[in-house]
Amino acid sequence: MKRVAKPVFFIVALLILFLTYTATFGIKGQNGDNTTTYIKGVSDIRWGIDINGGVEATFSPETNTKATKEQIDSAKSIIEVRMTSQHITDYELYTDYNNDRIIVRFPWKSEEKTFDPENAIKELSATALLTFREGGEYTTADTGSNGKPVYKTPKGITKDSIILQGKDIKSAKAEMFQDPTSGKTEYQVGLELNDSGTQKFADATERLQDKVISIWMDDVMISSPTVNQVIEDGKCSIQGNFTASEASDLANKITAGALPFKLTTTSFNTINPTLGSSSLRAMAIAGCIAFGLVCIFMLIVFRLPGFVAIIALLGQIGLSFAAVSGYFPFINSFTMTLPGIAGIILSIGMGVDANIITASRIKEELYLGKTIDGAIQKGDDNSFWAIFDGNITVIIVALILMGIFGPTNILSMIFGPSTTGSIYSFGYTLLIGIIGNFVFGVTATRLMTKSISRFKFARKKWLYGGAAE
């Protein structure tokens, strides 16, 4: 048998412990009052709304006819403005043009004291109020969840002088134009006013030459262009070094105010954060107990290979944590739900399968009279394909679960997009559990078993399940 050096056991075991420790607790530096997170641990995991509490709601425009794509897009942009201005970062927002649906899901903010999901839903779906106001004075300025500044609540002259309202606007479109001086292609928003707005805007632009006319949605300033000429025919453009998406975004928001339709809430689901946090504690307890019981079982039944299996299992759990917390820079952090945690615990149980198959084979070979080294080698050789077979079907299933309950899924084309179901993270943790089973239950376990078997104390067949000598 190919010899594995004695220190390999310690190297592998230490690497596993390092991974598990850092994946659980993260690596954080304390610099004065600031904690910098270098590596994310369990406390950095993003929890789903079934744990954090939160809201999921489906809105449909209240129109008699089918809504246009434009209408849905503008309704979406209203919700986005409201989300950003309320500092909700973790929201998911999907539009389904075929079925006239806008689906939104957001967790409850941890700093929020009162939980009033009903009002939150109502605020999101309220009819958008678009205004063009004189000047650009605001009461509060802070940073929205997208990192851009959010100016809220008009004051002074801006509060009192409303130039145009949503109904005065005919259309707003993102347009492309060639800058006459630089020759570069730029983006702007082309605005067309109704008859009701043309005269008002002509008067205002004459009065406010070189001054600001700000555009507000509800309580939030969405743009503050400066007037550089009198607009008499009700057609003008807003320029401001926009990118293509910024221009269409602003156009959508203005359109939303111009086509005011009510959003009705067709479905909703709210979960109180206190309910969720007690479930999280329960699952943590369950995980620890399950791990302990499986460890005891493995030690009693398999002795030394059982001990190795426990180290491997620790590594597998560490990998599961790492895969959801954003430990590795190349894997995004993952929204964990209760079924997701159940998936981790389930894979604690399933995860020892590889170790059980190998250890059982080693035991069999020992009873057939092989030496320890021979039995380990034979056991390893004989068990690989059984382990592979045993796992491939669960991989198929895990992929399907992720495929159907994920945000964009293989069935989206037929059934339209939906928010991430809580089962999605179950599929994910199940899949990670199986990958972990291969990495730790097969590769790491083999290295550790072969290396530890070279120590003198480990030369007894009894330790591998053989008869006592």
Added chain:
Amino acid sequence: MRKYNIKFFEHRKIFFGLSLAILAIGIVFNIIFGTQLDIKFTGGAVIKYSYQGSISQQEVEEIVQNTAKKDAEVCILENAAADKNEENYVSISFSGTDSITIDEQQKIAKELTAKYPNADFQVNESNSVNPTMGRNFFAKCMTAVLLASLLLILYIAIRFKKIGGMSAGVMAVIALIHDVLMVYFTFVIFRMPLNDNFIAVVLTILGYSLNDTIIIYDRIRENRRLMSPKTPLSQLVDTSINQTFSRSINTSICTFTAIATVFVVGQIFGLTSVTSFALPMMIGVMTGCYSSICIAGPLYVMWQNHKASKRLENA
């Protein structure tokens, strides 16, 4: 080393009888209780409040009926420990498959607070699903199960070419159907409405049970080379099952222990969303192991013997 020598083939009638009996009980329950679908699939509305002190079920029912103009089933869960600080729960399930509006929900809360000013009603969880969306989600889940089944059957067809041919594949599928039925009847007998948890459990058990079956058939193929060609098939299969028996049992014990812990802790904390997932999963892990050992193997022998005797007759 402990060697198992259980005569699975000889005792097959006990195993088949046991399975059929459980399935029969399941069918009876299903006829009596019917199949409940969660509002996630049908549409409908449920609100759960936490409150303090005591309230009357009848009065709550009246308030809800008067405010929402809909019939509703009110279910009160008072905390056994009559500690004043402990919270009690009341859940209101509206009949029918229509969703309720936010305004209705707010009105109900207002009326309840007006009636019981000291109860401090808090919405713990509320769920209102539009029936069209529910049906849509149901159709999507069913398509997913179908898709997974197709993929698994395709995998079985490819995989079993090497290890026993069509008939073994068919037996593996029968064992899978057996497991899915068991999981389904768990939901029916415990009167848990079918929801997305059901889909997750069914798919997981499909994968898990198939593992076991494949490992057993793999051993049968290996032993066919090792044992003399004159060995009767029943003995070949029994030996193979017995050799893989300790692995099957050990893995199942570990998996069962893990998920049972989740169930017990979930039960203590009263987390229905967790227990309604863990309980059927526990049953599934058990039946997945059982069906591979006691159903798929013996059935395969019966089928092969039947084919052999047919061949003899024809000769």
